[in-house]
Amino acid sequence: MKTVVIGGNFAGMTAALELKRKAGKDHQVVMVDKSPLFLFIPSLIWVPFGRREIKDISFKKDAILNKKGVDFMQAEALKVDTKAQVVKTNKGEVSYDHLVIATGPKVAxxxxxxxxxxxxxxxxxxxxxxxxxxxxxxxxxxxxxxxxxxxxxxxxxxxxxxxxxxxxxxxxxxxxxxxxxxxxxxxxxxxxxxxxxxxxxxxxxxxxxxxxxxxxxxxxxxxxxxxxxxxxxxxxxxxxxxxxxxxxFVGVDFVKNSPELQATQAGYIPVTDDYRHVSIPNIRAAGIAVDVKLTFKPGKVPFSGPKTGYPSDETGKIVAENISRIIKGETELKKKAWGKIPGICVMDAGKKEVIILSNTLFKPRKFAVMIPNVIFDFSKVLFEKYFLWKTRHGLSQLP
Ligand SMILES: Cc1cc2nc3c(=O)[nH]c(=O)nc-3n(C[C@H](O)[C@H](O)[C@H](O)COP(=O)(O)OP(=O)(O)OC[C@H]3O[C@@H](n4cnc5c(N)ncnc54)[C@H](O)[C@@H]3O)c2cc1C
The missing domain is CATH 3.50.50.60 (FAD/NAD(P)-binding domain)
Known part of the structure; x- marks a missing residue:
């Protein structure tokens, strides 16, 4: 059995490593990503001011993937044939039993x-x-x-x-x-x-x-x-x-060029609460690639909701857990709608910060707080250091 994960940054890196850890050596996991680097995107806001260089917030991901038993293919996925179960890339075709789409956004x-x-x-x-x-x-x-x-x-x-x-x-x-x-x-x-x-x-x-x-x-x-x-x-x-x-943000060209995926107009994958494609059971999505239904009242000018790092990581974990359950013959899958995932975010405000915590991302919520810290942006730096450390060591099971 083989799972192909397309996209390997926040959601895809977690999904691939977690699946390999849970499903064991008999299950082959292949990650296809056009970029050789893992990039901690949240710290890009500091690059224009010289507070970070790109090398400080990225690393080559093949070594840790290989160490953990995930095959890495640096290629751009172009299209999927869901009947033949084959992904076409600019470097050839890859077949799959299960497919995870974690391709993030394209900027419109x-x-x-x-x-x-x-x-x-x-x-x-x-x-x-x-x-x-x-x-x-x-x-x-x-x-x-x-x-x-x-x-x-x-x-x-x-x-x-x-x-x-x-x-x-x-x-x-x-x-x-x-x-x-x-x-x-x-x-x-x-x-x-x-x-x-x-x-x-x-x-x-x-x-x-x-x-x-x-x-x-x-x-x-x-x-x-x-x-x-x-x-x-x-x-x-x-x-x-x-x-x-x-x-x-909209969905990437790979999704838009694969009509069988029945993506939304914006190019996102319609999924059930266990992150399985609504009508193709061996295809799943995680991270920004997921279509998320917004619950707030629209205003005069349209805008959308955030798809931040924590739910991207969480959905990567859920997808890996569910594929490993299916491989073991289990039928009950883990479910957690995007809007029910806890909200954990730090907004840097220029060497000050606001910590945002809520029991669920979307309303209704039982609790939600914004805690300002005007002394230093310590939590954002800690988040960066922790996430880069955990990913560099392939410790995808950590929160
Ligand atoms: C400037 C900025 C600041 C942010 N700050 C925060 C923050 O402070 N806190 C927070 O929680 N979130 C933040 N976010 C959001 C966070 O970065 C995203 O939630 C997260 O990156 C989404 O993960 P993902 O895996 O879905 O997509 P991405 O991280 O974008 O990864 C997608 C991967 O797919 C690959 N890919 C795409 N198309 C293909 C293809 N066709 N073939 C092969 N590979 C492909 C890409 O190379 C990439 O590696 C920020 C985002 C931005 C833009």
Whole structure:
């Protein structure tokens, strides 16, 4: 028996290692990933400011995979033939008995004209390094800045983190007074985060905006980005010498080019609460590739929900557990809908942080708290160090 895991970062790395650990040596696990590196994406927000280099937050994953008995194939999956049970890649075909799709997102830069050309994006190593270069130039001749998320975006947290980090960087460069700093978001209120907010969150973010003199616009989309301004859906034009936007995420081309997967319009895999494809029993999805039904009331401008690291790791674990149960002949599978997974997240606010904890990601919740820590962003650093340590050692069973 053989399981092929496509994508091997947060969700796929956990799924592959956990499955190998649980299913044993008679079960072959093959990971297909176009990237040879494991990348701790949350720390990319620090790369533009020189607080991290890409090498500090990534490592080559083949050694640990081989040590733990997972075969690694560095290739791009192009398409799946679900009847023949074969994945076509740019380096040949791979057959499977079980398939796990953990391919994460593709960034939809085409959300509005000019986003790709004139706005920076910090969610890839290349984008983060280009942003670093642009900030070095900006420093020489500062002006207004626009940071935010576009319509349909879901990863608002990272954009908030970048906002507070850039504000702090401007002060360190002694150019803060020369910069009008704007935050734009499709959220109906500050701190909605695509999870309908957390008690006290809006008040806390409003006070941060006031304290750091950041102008903000909620319930706005981006009509167009130009070299020197951002035109909002409200018609307002904000002058900008440096723009960083979080565009929406959609499913990757592999999913979109495989019509048998019956992906949603956005390119995500429809699954049941045990992360099995709704109609193809030997295909599962984990992490961002999963279609998640949102529960909050939409506002004037559409936006989406976050698919963060903790649920990505959790769904990787659930998928591995369920495949190992099936191999052992068990019929009862582990179930946990995405919205029922606990919320555990740290928002860096520029050497300060807010810890967000809730018993479930989506409402209704029994408890949800936001704990500010204004002394240092200790928890975020700890999260980074812990996650990189655990993954480097292949200890996927740890939380
Ligand atoms: C800037 C930023 C900051 C963030 N900060 C936080 C944070 O502070 N806390 C938090 O919890 N979450 C954060 N997140 C979210 C977190 O990074 C994601 O939840 C997590 O990476 C999702 O894991 P995943 O495995 O689904 O996708 P990914 O981590 O994106 O992994 C997908 C993998 O699939 C591979 N792949 C894609 N297509 C193919 C293909 N066709 N063939 C082969 N391989 C393929 C890719 O190479 C990649 O290795 C942040 C995200 C961003 C962008």
């Amino acid at each position: 830069y085409d959300v509005a004209p000019g986003v790709k050309e004139f706005a920076h994006y910090i969610g890839t190593p290349n984008g983060a390094m280009k942003t670093r270069k642009a900030l070095e130039e900006f420093k020489k001749d500062p002006g207004p800045i626009v940071i935010g998320a576009t319509q349909n975006a879901g990863c608002m947290g990272a954009a908030y983190e970048f906002l507070f980090n850039i504000e702090k960087w401007l002060r360190e460069q002694k150019i803060r007074k020369k910069v009008d700093l704007y935050w734009i978001t499709p959220e109906t209120f500050l701190g909605h985060f695509g999870i309908d907010g957390i008690a006290g969150g809006e008040t806390m973010l409003k006070s941060f905006m006031k304290m750091f003199n950041i102008h903000y616009r909620t319930e706005v989309g981006v009509e167009e980005v130009l070299e020197d301004k951002v035109i909002l859906s409200s018609g307002e034009e904000l002058p900008s010498k440096f723009t960083m936007l979080m565009p929406p």
